[in-house]
Amino acid sequence: MIPDYLEEVLGNVASDATGELAGYIPELAAVDPERLGAVFATVDGHVYSAGDVDAEFTIQSISKPFVYALALADSGFDAVLGKVGVEPSGEAFNQISLEEGTGRPFNPMINAGAITVHSLVRSEQLAPDERVARVVRGLSAFAGRPLGVDEAVCASEMENAHRNLAIAHMLRSHDILTEDPRIVVDGYIRQCSVLVTTRDLAMMAATLANRGVNPLTGEQVVAERVVRQVLSVLSTCGMYDAAGDWATQVGIPAKSGVSGGLIGALPGQIGVATFSPRLDSHGNSVRGVSLFERFSTDMGLHVM
Ligand code: DON
Numbered sequence: 001m002i003p004d005y006l007e008e009v010l011g012n013v014a015s016d017a018t019g020e021l022a023g024y025i026p027e028l029a030a031v032d033p034e035r036l037g038a039v040f041a042t043v044d045g046h047v048y049s050a051g052d053v054d055a056e057f058t059i060q061s062i063s064k065p066f067v068y069a070l071a072l073a074d075s076g077f078d079a080v081l082g083k084v085g086v087e088p089s090g091e092a093f094n095q096i097s098l099e100e101g102t103g104r105p106f107n108p109m110i111n112a113g114a115i116t117v118h119s120l121v122r123s124e125q126l127a128p129d130e131r132v133a134r135v136v137r138g139l140s141a142f143a144g145r146p147l148g149v150d151e152a153v154c155a156s157e158m159e160n161a162h163r164n165l166a167i168a169h170m171l172r173s174h175d176i177l178t179e180d181p182r183i184v185v186d187g188y189i190r191q192c193s194v195l196v197t198t199r200d201l202a203m204m205a206a207t208l209a210n211r212g213v214n215p216l217t218g219e220q221v222v223a224e225r226v227v228r229q230v231l232s233v234l235s236t237c238g239m240y241d242a243a244g245d246w247a248t249q250v251g252i253p254a255k256s257g258v259s260g261g262l263i264g265a266l267p268g269q270i271g272v273a274t275f276s277p278r279l280d281s282h283g284n285s286v287r288g289v290s291l292f293e294r295f296s297t298d299m300g301l302h303v304m
C-alpha cells in the first residue's frame with residue numbers, strides 16, 4: 001500500500017523540471033538532475049521507499065541539525081547557546097549576518113551558526129582531523145551504517161569557499177571562533193561532503209523522531225533533551241527564508257540541503273526523506289518541497 005502510494009506521488013511530480021542545480025559547487029552542478037526518490041522510516045523500524053533511494057549524494061546542510069546535536073552532547077547546552085542563538089534569521093543560508101555587538105550567529109542552521117557549531121564538536125579539545133572523524137562517526141550512528149566522504153565534492157567546494165571563509169573570519173574577529181578559521185571551514189566542508197542515500201536520510205530523521213534512538217540499531221545516539229532542542233530549531237529555522245511558507249504549507253520540522261535532499265521528522269511517528277537535485281531560489285529542492293506538500297496533505301502530517 002505505502003510503496004504504491006509513494007510511486008504514485010513520485011509519478012505526479014516527476015515531470016516538473018523547474019529549478020536549477022547548485023552551481024556554486026562545480027561538482028554538484030554535474031549530477032544527474034532527474035534523480036528522484038522518497039523514503040518513509042517509521043520509529044518501529046519499517047522502511048518504505050520508491051525511486052532512486054540507494055543513490056549516494058553529499059549530505060550538505062542536512063548535516064547541520066545532526067552536528068548541532070553532537071555539539072550539544074559534547075560541549076553542553078550553555079557552551080553552545082553562548083555562541084549560537086536559536087532565533088530564525090529569515091535570511092538566506094549563506095548570509096553574512098551576525099548579532100549586533102556580540103557577533104553571535106542567529107541560529108545553527110545558517111552557515112555562520114553551522115560553522116561555529118562544527119568547532120564545538122569535541123569531548124575534550126580535539127585535533128581538527130579527530131573532530132571530523134567524530135562528526136563522520138556521529139552522522140553514521142544517526143544513519144545506522146558507516147558513512148564516507150566524497151573527496152571530489154569536498155575539494156570542489158573548498159576551492160570555491162570564499163564566502164564561508166569570509167563568514168569564518170568574521171566569527172574569529174568576534175572570538176566566536178577561537179581557532180584558525182580556515183581549519184574550521186575545512187572541517188565544516190568535509191562534514192557537508194559526507195555521502196548518504198535517501199534511505200540513510202530517512203533513518204537519520206527517524207532517529208530524531210524516535211527520541212534519539214536509531215530504530216534499526218537501537219543505539220541511543222544523543223539524549224532526548226538534545227533531540228527536543230534540535231527539532232525546535234528545525235521548526236523555526238530549518239528552511240531558512242522559506243520557513244514561514246514551509247510552516248504553513250507543510251508544517252513538519254525539516255531540513256534541506258543544496259545537493260537536493262530534504263528530511264522531515266514527526267516525533268513519535270516517522271522520518272521522511274526525499275531526493276531531487278533541482279533547487280528553488282531558497283536553495284530547497286523543487287520536487288522535494290512538492291512531495292512534502294503532498295505527504296502532509298494526504299496523511300495529515302501537519303504538526304506545526
Ligand atoms: O555551506 C555551504 O555552502 C554548503 N556546503 C551547504 C549549504 C546547504 O546545503 C544549504 N542548504 N540548502
